Amino acid sequence: MKIIMIGEAANHQGTLRASLRDPIEIVTLPREAASDAALDGVVAGEDVVVSLRFQRAGPGPAFRLLHVPGAGLDGIHLPSLAPSCAVCNVYEHEIPIAEYVLAAMLEWRIGLAAMRRSFTPETWSDLYRNRAPHGELHGRTLGILGFGRIGRAIATRARAFGMRVLALSASASDPDGLADAVLAPEGLSRLLAEADFVVIACPLTEATRGLIDADAIGRMKPDAVLINVSRAEVADEEALYRALRERRIGGAVLDVWYRYPAGSTEVVPPARRPFHALPNVLATPHSSAWTEALPRRRYAVIAENVRRLSAGEPLLNVVRPAA
């Protein structure tokens, strides 16, 4: 068995090697190998391919396992894979995304950045005498749209702050009892009417595209804050921008955007509307999950699956079993 790492995955060769128990040959290939039959002479039937993308014009080569080093399968063309090839993915990004969401909610209520900017030896005495009270998360209601790994990781942390948690979930299930109430999709209006923070943590599907439209925003509290760490298009761009500009909601924390640059040189704005210039928007560059620890955790899962494959044990995170 050898491991073939393609494109961006190849940058993590050292990370994967550090997690492998046994020495296994690792071959790295450029991004183009994901969609080019040039790979096919390199790969053998017992190999593992690690890649965010895979596509062939016709049937692809046979190998044991395609391991996606992320959660999304949108880069994988499943019909290109031989039926004997299993597909696994990895998560672990729910940890940094939940930390980002809590950091953003705390910043919204406490305003640490502004406190820090105002503090100098000259301002200290008057600041101390005239302290303006800030807010708390304690006792506030958090509405979470989507109650998968990310939503549950956010709920775990929010509960420790004494927040009330409402979750919207297609399955309406909460096996760990993390939410005060789990609502079916028809409960959206109730969630929006009660939440002080609304976090979008559901995938983008035809059912969720534009879910937060002008009508939904109109149901939110006038000081509620929308946080999007999923996909921009779950919120209607024009409706959200207008509501923020006209201060019909308290604000928004936006880490995901309507336009992404292609390739290594394209320059595009993140949206048609200038969200970043609104004082009630906290805008960040799709960075919520982007931590030093994330690839270490993800490649540790991949290394564990390589070990399991060698030992004939059941694999973790199987999204398509081998036929």
Next chain:
Amino acid sequence: MKIIMIGEAANHQGTLRASLRDPIEIVTLPREAASDAALDGVVAGEDVVVSLRFQRAGPGPAFRLLHVPGAGLDGIHLPSLAPSCAVCNVYEHEIPIAEYVLAAMLEWRIGLAAMRRSFTPETWSDLYRNRAPHGELHGRTLGILGFGRIGRAIATRARAFGMRVLALSASASDPDGLADAVLAPEGLSRLLAEADFVVIACPLTEATRGLIDADAIGRMKPDAVLINVSRAEVADEEALYRALRERRIGGAVLDVWYRYPAGSTEVVPPARRPFHALPNVLATPHSSAWTEALPRRRYAVIAENVRRLSAGEPLLNVVRPAA
């Protein structure tokens, strides 16, 4: 029975009234009444006095209860109180202080403020392509000096982030099982050597004054962050400033200071050394507990004690029982 609110407490007459179940007469007096026998003609034996300060040159007037609307008793001269007078205090500040500490740790690891500053329509494309990974709280070790209400409120939240919690406590007790280890004071060196964040959450006493001196700081990890939400003097000013300037520790989050302005006009710097100018210091003006919700929660406890006193039930938070 009537309630007499003195000085700063008098500003919260409306807050207290909103929490009282029954209409009770409230009298407000200026700050000077706390140390002036002018009060003595107003107060009757069955009354409740709400004040942060109380002092008489000789024996004071008899009343039922002195309710301090804060945790500290440093403004109360107990011998001035008649033996029949009970003394109660209030807490509730552990909630905002714990939120501040978590906000500061998250900001330290994630850097939301810098992310926000860097984000513009022009920078977006390159920021997205060249995202610099940030840190996580998950898996980091938090050392808490003092494991009272504040330390335990911090531990509750830190655990939900997957942090390892070491607490230093004179009683070495942890009835709620919040810490991975509770160390007696002799365990300070171990805590300092293992912690990524060290939070000072103990009171200032002769045992804790200067506890974080040059030797203690020298035991900390080179990237560890010291957070002080207690009293500045627990950390030696000169030793801390030098360690920060020479980058022998990662940084500090300081909300409490070495000098406070007296009266309504004095202007003093917060310290002899310019901590605020160091890039690895996050300095704020003693604001961690200063929230809108804090007086509401505190006066709700005071109103409950007034009800209990009327009903002859045991009082909450008794720091000195009536003789």
